[in-house]
Amino acid sequence: MVREWDPRTAPAAEIESFLDAINSVLAADLPEDPLWENGMLREYLCEVMPGERRISWVAQEQPSVDGQPGAILGHVHVLLLGDIGVLEVLVRPAVRRSGLGRKLISTAARRTYQEGFRSIGVEVIGDTPAVGFYETLGFDREYVETRSVLRLSTVDWTALGDMAQGIAAGYRLEFCPGGPPEELIDAYARAKAEVRDVDGGDLELRPSSYDPQRLRDSLGCLHRRGMKPYIVLAIEEKTGEVAGLTEVVVPAQHPTRADQYDTIVGQEHRGYGIDRAMKARMLFELRTAEPKLSEVQTWNAQANEPMRAVNTELGFQADREWYEYGADVAELVHRLDATG
Ligand SMILES: CC(C)(COP(=O)(O)OP(=O)(O)OC[C@H]1O[C@@H](n2cnc3c(N)ncnc32)[C@H](O)[C@@H]1OP(=O)(O)O)[C@@H](O)C(=O)NCCC(=O)NCCS
Known part of the structure; x- marks a missing residue:
């Protein structure tokens, strides 16, 4: 169900389905944030700095009988930069709490380990399900910031x-x-x-x-x-x-x-x-x-x-906390193996 995904060559319908998935996550977790549009979304997902690599996976429904690709239900990527792998994961709200997030992290963590990286980091948005999720997986909170938003209409x-x-x-x-x-x-x-x-x-x-x-x-x-x-x-x-x-x-x-x-x-x-x-x-x-x-x-x-x-x-107003969590990749892989 989870497969490696190359946004550079993915069909346009999959890029649209990714957009729909991220917007369903935003609507559920960050309802005040603007929804995304397909402005250079493919490029956003595949371009990296020289020397960096981003490896992506998707969890996708089966294709329909007429051959249309199934909807993207979840997505993860790891950006390999310097000596750290940086994760981003999302699972559509409708299919959460069925182990998909864990499966996506497990896939990305294993690959990060195989690529020789020792630590893994992730930005986690305060007051969203991601906090409980990463804490359950044994990540440590290493840094806290506050996000603030300025509305130009109030300036x-x-x-x-x-x-x-x-x-x-x-x-x-x-x-x-x-x-x-x-x-x-x-x-x-x-x-x-x-x-x-x-x-x-x-x-x-x-x-x-x-x-x-x-x-x-x-x-x-x-x-x-x-x-x-x-x-x-x-x-x-x-x-x-x-x-x-x-x-x-x-x-x-x-x-x-x-x-x-x-x-x-x-x-x-x-x-x-x-x-x-x-x-x-x-x-x-x-x-x-x-x-x-x-x-x-x-x-x-x-x-x-x-x-x-x-x-x-x-005129900026504090909005919510934003965290960086980290984990040792080898320990994370062991933990994920041990807990199934
Ligand atoms: C975090 C996220 C990936 C979890 O996906 P998921 O498929 O629901 O995760 P899993 O079902 O694999 O959960 C694994 C474990 O994590 C923990 N967990 C997951 N969601 C949790 C929550 N809301 N509260 C507390 N613990 C939670 C539980 O221990 C869970 O195991 P259990 O269901 O057996 O109790 C999903 O909620 C998500 O996509 N969040 C948005 C990610 C994000 O913020 N992206 C950036 C903005 S676009």
Whole structure:
């Protein structure tokens, strides 16, 4: 019933059935989230960064008598990156609690083990059945973030205009739709690397790029997956250095809700209103560039008080907790074998 699935060559009807499955999951588990549409969904499911691999499986009903492929009931993939496999699984609500989720994880975990990976991670959305599911399978909760959502209809654009102007003298903002210009790629990657060294971070289940080539690859991968990046940079005028950056991605799969990715302000540039000004400017630019957009979502570590305070000022409202769970692959495979 579970078979390996290559979204690159899958019939269009299967991509549509995957879309229907993910939307049934969203309607059940995240009813406030926008449903997905088939904007570059095939590319979203198959494109990866150089050096990474994504292996997918589906659980599918039998084909109909007239040869139409059966509906996709469940799906799992593992993204093999660095030294970790990152899982994503979904099972249609109508067929849950019959062991399908467990079967999908077991298939992906076994393969991850065979591929020589030792640890496996997964993003789990708070207040959904996935929490009980992964805890039953023996995963450990390793990191907690809060997702917040900003509804553009609630934004006070006059106040936001003041925030966008409220940056200290000696800095200027630049809006870069599509990604940073080639001449700023090195400075951009340096800014990200510096903050990573100082601030540490999560388990890095989401891609982030700290060297220039990886950054180019990462931007290329986003574009191929139908995820349009927008960047606002703060430039220190006397040095030309990137003092800060904020990244938002508008995915073709849910173009009404954008994802706020990294926001970074270099250590020596903190305290000058850069974070607030960059994010405010970004919202202005998005309003023009993306007329379909109605919301922006972002994830913050609970310890990151300063950034959460700025987000609250902009109008973001905490929505739900978001976790990273992890497991040792060999132990997971043993456990799944032992418990049938
Ligand atoms: C998590 C998920 C994959 C589980 O699928 P499933 O087919 O119902 O899982 P299983 O039947 O294999 O459950 C295995 C065990 O996990 C545990 N479990 C599963 N759902 C649970 C729940 N709602 N609460 C508590 N424990 C749960 C149980 O111990 C279960 O065994 P049992 O039914 O014998 O008690 C499914 O709920 C799902 O697709 N959730 C959405 C995933 C998601 O968030 N995706 C990202 C957003 S699109």
